[in-house]
Amino acid sequence: MLTCGAMVEPVRTSARGRPVATSHAAIEQAAFTLFTERGFASTTLDDIARATGVGRRTLFRYFESKNDIPWGRFDLTLAGFRELLAGQPRDLPLHEAVHRAVVAFNRFPGDARPSHRDRMRLILTTPELEAHSVLRYADWRAVIAEYVAERTGTAPGDLRPQLVAHVSLALAMTAYEAWLSDADAELEDLLDRSMAALRDHLGAASS
Template sequence: METSRPVAVDRPARGRRQRTSHAELERVAFGLFAEKGFDQTTIDDIAEAAGIGRRTFFNYYASKNDLVWGRFEHDVARLRRLLAAAPPDVPIMDALREAVVEFNTYDPSVLPEHRTRMRLILNVPALQADSTLRYHLWAAAVAEFVAHRTGHPVDGLVPRLVGQTALAAAITAYRQWLDDESSDLTALIAEAMRLIGTGFTDEALTADR
């Protein structure tokens, strides 16, 4: 993975007991990943830089890969809540678009860290094996919403297709955002979700001239 100039990592004085958090561990780890590379950074490196023991690290994350994904299960639970809150009179694809856009809306102050996270997730081969399970959970949340609104079984073609299509749209928007640092993530997500809602008609796909 291409990285920018090395990021200095603040290391606490040896022997000082540190209080930490998920966010602090991620901050320290991302700094090390930028400095040394993901594959070259060990859990021991992260624990030492954070001023905690190796065993304490595992109180927060089961692995280095889990740290990069963050508290993903909590995030998927939030997506479910956003979908469940959609008024029943809002069309399914409109409700889905609004929920996915809200789910991917971040305060500008955290966007640099989020960009680092997503660049790792989408580009580091060692993280790709984890993506199957994580992506399945995300797509399943969408499928459950569609099944509830349509009466189809959750493992039926329609809910599964919408879930996988929405996932592909979100990932494509993220890749575009990573390639173009001047782009707006929320706008890209909204446009990607709008396009899948149109059914990819010629009119929808043709750029304004």
């Protein structure tokens, strides 16, 4: 669902003016520590500001809202997702291409696995975040819809692109939830198994 944000700060255009006092990554880490200690709701923005050593007002220049903090720089990772889709072989069936890109998008280096899991657990088990996340998911879906539209010669808003986007998200969510509840399962396998379960459910041919 998300790559860690790559932790790259968007290079300042000129070196003029007052230097920045913090970074997205710094805020994110300080906040995440507090969230796991006291819980998301009982951590105030004042707490996060104090922990980061920055004014409360400044936090809002890095993140649009408290709910956006756990997602990090998700927007940056969507560019990568777009590339993954574009890089799929054109002769692959559409559903296969989308599925492979989704799987690739959620492949993480082994050492990043634990933190990714913690992050997703926070997001998927905190009601406020669960709700807020649909806005991120919408961006993610848009990337898929665009790709499907391009390959089928339709508009992104048409039924087929939207359908594929929504269903792909449904598969990913199913896999993620299973991943969180089953300690030693591979996310990649779960994505495949979700897809297989869907085909099976609809009584589809083996592909």
